[in-house]
Amino acid sequence: MSVREPLPHYLAEWQQKIEEVARRYGLDFFPINYEVLDYKTMNEVAAYGGFPTRYPHWRFGMDYEGLSKGYEYGLQKIYEMVINTDPAYAYLLEGNSMVDQKTVMAHVCGHVDFFKNNYFFSKTNRRMIDGMANHATRVRRHIERQGIEKVETFIDTCLSLDNLIDPMSQYIVRRAPPPREGDEPPEEAEVPKLRSKQYMDKYINPPEFLDKQREKLKAEKERAKKFPEQAERDVLLFLIEHAPLERWERDILEIIRDEAYYFAPQAATKIMNEGWASYWHSKLLTMHVLDASEIIDYADHASGILATAEGQLNPYKLGIELFRDIEERWDRGAFGKEWEECDDLAARKNWDRRLGLGRKKIFEVRKLYSDVTFIDEFFTEDFCRTHKFFSFGFNDRSGNWEIESREFKKVKNKLLFQLTNRGQPFIFVEDGNFENRSELLIKHKHEGIDLKVDYARDTLGNLARVWKRPVNLLTRMDGKGKVLRFDGKDHSERAADYK
Amino acid sequence: MSQKIDQDHRRFRDIVRGKIKQNLKKYITQGEMVGKKGKDLVSIPLPQIDIPHFRYGQKQQGGVAQGDGNPGDAMGQGEPQPGEGKAGDRPGDHLLEVELSMEELAAILGEELRLPRIEPKGREKIVAKKDRYTGIRPTGPEALRHFRRTYKQALRRQIAMGTYNPKAPKVVPVREDRRYRSWRTDPLPQSNAVIIYMMDVSGSMGDEQKEIVRIESFWIDTWLRSQYQGIDSRYIIHDAMAKEVDRDTFFRTRESGGTMISSAYKLCAAMIDAEYPPSEWNIYPFHFSDGDNWSVDDTVTCVDLLRKQILPRVNQFAYGQVESPYGSGQFIKDLDEHFDDDDNLVTSEIKGKDAIIDSIRDFLGKGK
Structure with missing residues (x-):
C-alpha cells in the first residue's frame, strides 16, 4: 500500500479495546493493520482477492464488475476483508456504521487468530503481499516483451489447470528424496540366494523359484524407469519440471501454481474459519463491546450474515453452530465411549458431567482440524437433525432440484464428498511418455461421479497447449473405461481398461 | 479516480x-x-x-x-x-x-455484425414538446391553483402572525398565500420510425419457419429500437387475404390455404398512406414468406405495388425467404430480377436457423 493513512482516532481506540478483550479470551493473533477504504477501492481490492496489487488479468475485472453492480444496486456490500499475512491487513468500508466497524474488527480478530494458529496455514507465505506484487511485476515484464494477447492467453490456459495441485503435499513427504551425492549407486541387484552347500543348492534354491524372483526384479526396475515413478498428483509441478516450455511460460505457470497453493488452505478451512470468526465476533460484541443502543442493529446484521437461503449451505452458519455445539458438548462431557453408547434419550438430554472443557476443546479444534476432518468428527446425528440438514439432487424426470434425503449417513457423506478436495475430481499424471510417444497420460480417479465431459475436453485442450504434444485422459464414463485424447487439433475417444 | x-x-x-x-x-x-x-x-x-x-x-x-x-x-x-x-x-x-441490457444487446449485435449506424432520412428530427408538472410557484392561472398548498401556506402565515386560534380554526388565504402548480416543458422525441412486419401464414409455413421469423424479427426490432428514440411496430399476416394483427397473434397463427402476397402489400401500402406520411416517418417493411406465390399474375401485381407505392416511400423494403419443404421459392428470384438495381429493396434467403445472422446482416448492413 503506497499511501497509508493512520486509522482515525475513534476507530483506533475501538481496535485497541476489542483486541484487548480478545486477548483475554486467549485469542492469539498477528498485529492487524486496518485501512479504511471507499467502496470503489474496496471493490477493487476485493476483486484482487484482498491484495492491493495483482498481475493484470481480465478475470479480476469480471469480479470487479460483479461487486460494483451488486453495490450500486444495493444488493450486497463487503463488510469485511482480511488477508493472511504477518502483520495482517484488514479493510473497513468508509461510511459503515460504528456497529458494523466493531463487528468487523472483532470478526477479523477471529480470522487472524485462525490464520496464525491453524495447522493448515503453517506453511503459507506470510509476506504474500510482496509475493503478489512480485508476481505482478514479473507478468508485466513478460507482457512487455511478448505482448498482452500472448501472455494473457497463456494465463487463461494455466488457470484452467490451476486446480491440479496437491494441497496436502506441503505437509507430507510424497517423493523419495533424490539420491545425495556420495551415496553409492544402488548395486545391480542379484536374486538373493539362501546359503547352501553346493550339492544342496538346487534343492534349497530351486531354479524355477529363482526365475520368478528375477522376473519380479525386472518388473520393479521397469517401474523405476516409468516416468513419473508414482502417479503424480501435482500436475502443475510435473508440467513445470517436464513440459517443453519457454522460459516466460514456465515462469507464469510457476506463478499460477504458487498462488493456487497460497489460496488452497483458505478453501480447505472455509467453514471453520468463518465459523470461528463469527463465534468470536458474536461473543466479544454481545458480552463486551456493544452498548444497549447498538444491540438491535447488531442483531439485525448478524441475522443477515447467518441466514440460510433456501437450498444453500452457509459456511458462517454451519461453522458457528458446530463450534457452539462442540463447546456445549465438552462443557457437559457429552463425548467419549460412555456417551456414544448411551441410547437413553432422557439421560442424553440431561447429561452433565460438569467438565467445563468446552473452551479448551474449541481452541484445540481450531488448531488441528480442516473442514473435512471437522465435519467428519463433529457433524453428529443429533446436530444434523437439530439443524435440519438434508441432501439434494437433480431429478431428471421432473427437471427439478429435489430434497433427496434426511438420513444422517447420506447427508454427511454428501457433505464430506463436497469438501474433499474442494469437491473437485482427483487427477494424476500417470505417464509422461505414454505409449513411448512422449504423450501425456493423466488419470481421473473415479469416485462415483463422472467428469463434466465438455469441460474435460476443453481442459484437455489447454493441457495440450502446455504439454505441446498429444494428451490423454483416462477416466470412466457411464461405468465404462475411456480414454479421451486431444492431439492438438482433434478430439477423439476410445474404450480403455479402467482399473 | x-x-x-x-x-x-x-x-x-x-x-x-x-x-x-x-x-x-x-x-x-x-x-x-x-x-x-x-x-x-x-x-x-x-x-x-x-x-x-x-x-x-x-x-x-x-x-x-x-x-x-x-x-x-x-x-x-x-x-x-x-x-x-x-x-x-x-x-x-x-x-x-434493466434498460441497460437491451442497449448492450443492440450494441453487441451492432459490433458483432458490423452494422452501420442508421442515418435517418434527411430531415429534421421530429421533436414534440411535453409539459410536466414539476413544482409549485406563487403565481399562475387560477385554474392551476393548488388548493391544499394554498391553505397550508395560509395556516403557516397565521400561526407565524399569532392570529390562528386552534379553538376556532378559521383559515383565510390572502393573495400572497396562493400557490400554483408549475410545469416544465420537456422536448420529447417523437416516435418517428415504424416497422411493418408481414408474414406469410399459408399452409406451407410450418412451426420451424415461424420460429426463424420470430428470432429474426426480435433482433431486427432490437437493432432498430437502438437507432430510433421511439418506434412503432405493426404486424400483418396473410394467406390469400391479409389482415393486421397484434404481435402475439402474428407469431402464433397458423392459417391454411393459398398465398396471395399482393394482398399484404396492398394493406401495407394502405397503412403507409393512411398513417405514416413518408415526410415524417422512417418506414421499414419486412416481409417473410416461403416464396410460393399463388400465380404469376399476382407476382406482377406485387412488383407493381412495390415499385409504385411502397419503395418510393420507405427507407428500405426487406424480403426474407424462409426455406420450406413445400414452397417453390420462386418469389425471391422474381424480386431480384425486377429490382436488380434498386438498393431500397433487399432480399435474403434464410436457409435455417444458422443463416439468421447472415440474413440480419443482409437486411441491416446498409445503414438505411
Whole structure:
C-alpha cells in the first residue's frame, strides 16, 4: 500500500479495546493493520482477492464488475476483508456504521487468530503481499516483451489447470528424496540366494523359484524407469519440471501454481474459519463491546450474515453452530465411549458431567482440524437433525432440484464428498511418455461421479497447449473405461481398461 | 479516480463484447443479479466467463443444505450455482430487464455484425414538446391553483402572525398565500420510425419457419429500437387475404390455404398512406414468406405495388425467404430480377436457423 493513512482516532481506540478483550479470551493473533477504504477501492481490492496489487488479468475485472453492480444496486456490500499475512491487513468500508466497524474488527480478530494458529496455514507465505506484487511485476515484464494477447492467453490456459495441485503435499513427504551425492549407486541387484552347500543348492534354491524372483526384479526396475515413478498428483509441478516450455511460460505457470497453493488452505478451512470468526465476533460484541443502543442493529446484521437461503449451505452458519455445539458438548462431557453408547434419550438430554472443557476443546479444534476432518468428527446425528440438514439432487424426470434425503449417513457423506478436495475430481499424471510417444497420460480417479465431459475436453485442450504434444485422459464414463485424447487439433475417444 | 482495476475491467468488457479473444466466447454465460427498483424486481445482467476445469457435472453431484421439507419435495429456486438458475419462474416474481441490457444487446449485435449506424432520412428530427408538472410557484392561472398548498401556506402565515386560534380554526388565504402548480416543458422525441412486419401464414409455413421469423424479427426490432428514440411496430399476416394483427397473434397463427402476397402489400401500402406520411416517418417493411406465390399474375401485381407505392416511400423494403419443404421459392428470384438495381429493396434467403445472422446482416448492413 503506497499511501497509508493512520486509522482515525475513534476507530483506533475501538481496535485497541476489542483486541484487548480478545486477548483475554486467549485469542492469539498477528498485529492487524486496518485501512479504511471507499467502496470503489474496496471493490477493487476485493476483486484482487484482498491484495492491493495483482498481475493484470481480465478475470479480476469480471469480479470487479460483479461487486460494483451488486453495490450500486444495493444488493450486497463487503463488510469485511482480511488477508493472511504477518502483520495482517484488514479493510473497513468508509461510511459503515460504528456497529458494523466493531463487528468487523472483532470478526477479523477471529480470522487472524485462525490464520496464525491453524495447522493448515503453517506453511503459507506470510509476506504474500510482496509475493503478489512480485508476481505482478514479473507478468508485466513478460507482457512487455511478448505482448498482452500472448501472455494473457497463456494465463487463461494455466488457470484452467490451476486446480491440479496437491494441497496436502506441503505437509507430507510424497517423493523419495533424490539420491545425495556420495551415496553409492544402488548395486545391480542379484536374486538373493539362501546359503547352501553346493550339492544342496538346487534343492534349497530351486531354479524355477529363482526365475520368478528375477522376473519380479525386472518388473520393479521397469517401474523405476516409468516416468513419473508414482502417479503424480501435482500436475502443475510435473508440467513445470517436464513440459517443453519457454522460459516466460514456465515462469507464469510457476506463478499460477504458487498462488493456487497460497489460496488452497483458505478453501480447505472455509467453514471453520468463518465459523470461528463469527463465534468470536458474536461473543466479544454481545458480552463486551456493544452498548444497549447498538444491540438491535447488531442483531439485525448478524441475522443477515447467518441466514440460510433456501437450498444453500452457509459456511458462517454451519461453522458457528458446530463450534457452539462442540463447546456445549465438552462443557457437559457429552463425548467419549460412555456417551456414544448411551441410547437413553432422557439421560442424553440431561447429561452433565460438569467438565467445563468446552473452551479448551474449541481452541484445540481450531488448531488441528480442516473442514473435512471437522465435519467428519463433529457433524453428529443429533446436530444434523437439530439443524435440519438434508441432501439434494437433480431429478431428471421432473427437471427439478429435489430434497433427496434426511438420513444422517447420506447427508454427511454428501457433505464430506463436497469438501474433499474442494469437491473437485482427483487427477494424476500417470505417464509422461505414454505409449513411448512422449504423450501425456493423466488419470481421473473415479469416485462415483463422472467428469463434466465438455469441460474435460476443453481442459484437455489447454493441457495440450502446455504439454505441446498429444494428451490423454483416462477416466470412466457411464461405468465404462475411456480414454479421451486431444492431439492438438482433434478430439477423439476410445474404450480403455479402467482399473 | 482511475484505478488499477480499470484496465482489467476494460479487457473483460472487450471479451464479453467479442472484440478480443474469440476463443473465450463460448464460456461466456449471461448471469444475472436480481435487484429491486421501486416495486419491481429488475434483472441486472452479469456476464461471467467460466474458465474450463476438470470438474464434476453439477447435476450428478447434488449437495447439502438446511431447511424444511420432505424428501422428494422440489426446492424452490434451489439451484445453488449462480448463472444456471432460471430466475423468475416462481409466481409473483415480476422481473423487468434493466434498460441497460437491451442497449448492450443492440450494441453487441451492432459490433458483432458490423452494422452501420442508421442515418435517418434527411430531415429534421421530429421533436414534440411535453409539459410536466414539476413544482409549485406563487403565481399562475387560477385554474392551476393548488388548493391544499394554498391553505397550508395560509395556516403557516397565521400561526407565524399569532392570529390562528386552534379553538376556532378559521383559515383565510390572502393573495400572497396562493400557490400554483408549475410545469416544465420537456422536448420529447417523437416516435418517428415504424416497422411493418408481414408474414406469410399459408399452409406451407410450418412451426420451424415461424420460429426463424420470430428470432429474426426480435433482433431486427432490437437493432432498430437502438437507432430510433421511439418506434412503432405493426404486424400483418396473410394467406390469400391479409389482415393486421397484434404481435402475439402474428407469431402464433397458423392459417391454411393459398398465398396471395399482393394482398399484404396492398394493406401495407394502405397503412403507409393512411398513417405514416413518408415526410415524417422512417418506414421499414419486412416481409417473410416461403416464396410460393399463388400465380404469376399476382407476382406482377406485387412488383407493381412495390415499385409504385411502397419503395418510393420507405427507407428500405426487406424480403426474407424462409426455406420450406413445400414452397417453390420462386418469389425471391422474381424480386431480384425486377429490382436488380434498386438498393431500397433487399432480399435474403434464410436457409435455417444458422443463416439468421447472415440474413440480419443482409437486411441491416446498409445503414438505411
